[in-house]
Amino acid sequence: MVVGESVVVKWLTPPVPLPHPTPDIFAHLVDSGFNDTAPPYAALTGVLDGREHLLALITGYLPEARDGWEWCVDEAVAGTTSFAAELGRLAADLHLALSTLPTTGEAPAADRAYRALAEALELTGDDWLTGQAGTMRRELAVLETPITTPLIRIHGDLHVGQILQWRDGYAVIDFDGNPTIADAASCQPAARDVAQLTTSLEHVAQVAIKRRSVPPGRAAEWAGQAREILLTAYKHRLAARNRPDLLDETLIRPFEVEQECRELIYAARHLPRWRYAPMGVLRTWYGADPRKENNA
Structure with missing residues (x-):
């Protein structure tokens, strides 16, 4: 609810x-000087059935905001990618701030993927997807190697x-x-967020194909360019802050594959019309014509 174009x-x-x-993250981001979010004002709590619950979160209103x-x-649609450098910088600054929170838990294992x-x-x-399962399993196998990159508090649902x-x-x-993973660990490699963000660029390309009639080849090229610009900016920002260790690039691809699987699960359980996006991405990756999904 927007109240008076103020909160x-x-x-x-x-x-x-x-x-x-969220309340702890909001407080920490403020203390860390991270300002690239809606200003956090308050959390409303109350006791229900003998236990305290979070009822609402109150943040500042951002004028002219679009998701x-x-x-x-x-x-x-325009084929422009200059925004991607800013997203990479924003994601890196977010992870730099979150990395100073206390961490708990263990590195994610391959069996979950x-x-x-x-x-x-x-x-x-x-x-068709069943036919790609062997290739997908081989890409997920990277997660069988012990993960040595730092575990940090991540956003956990970082898409565009x-x-x-x-x-x-x-x-x-x-x-x-x-919201689709009941037991998701709060502390994971930063690459998990990065993979969600990069796959969401691929999903945007699929939306542009289906809803805005962008040619599949042009959309795929745009997504690839935006992805590389985002990753380059992200890594440069970490390096400038002396924390390149936060990103293990070898984890990005298996996390991307796992994310597409979770997108398919979400579509099957909650939003069937969304299936075209992850299937279109997978067909782009593995050499099939994404229009087979976008025309469905």
Whole structure:
């Protein structure tokens, strides 16, 4: 709810039992000087059934804000990629701030990614996808190697829809974690967020193909260029802050593959019309014609 073009009240329905990650992250981002988000003002809590719950989050209103499923699709249609450097910088600054929070938990294991692939295959029932399963498993196998990169608090659901373009620039929002994974660890390699962000650029390209009639080849080229610009800016920012160790690039591809599996699971369970996006991405990666999905 937008109140007087001054504040935004996000009601959690249903209310979520505490502890919840967002209030602590908001406080830490303020202390760390990270300002590329909607200004956090307050968290409203209350006791329900004898336990304290988070009822609402109150943040500042960002004038002329549009989320990435609007503004980024416009960039894909126009074929422009200059925005990607700013997103890379923003993601790096976010991770630099979050990396100073206390960490807990263990590095993600490959078996979880393999389970996501198996579930995606079962729910999708697609012969072409089944034919790619061996290749996908080989790409996921990187996760069987012990992960040595630092585990940090991550955003957990970092896609372009969580990045607002507003009057004064860009802002990342929604620190509630991934709503489709009940047991997602709060501390993971930064590459997990990076992979979600890069795959979301691929999804934008699929949206541009299906909804805006952008030729598939041009959309794929745009996504590839935007991805490389984003990653380059992200790595340069980490290096400038003496923290290149935060990113293990070998983890990006397996996390991207796992993310597409989770997108297929989400589509099958909650939003069937979304299936075209992850299937279009996978067909682009593995050599099939993405128009088979976008014309479905």
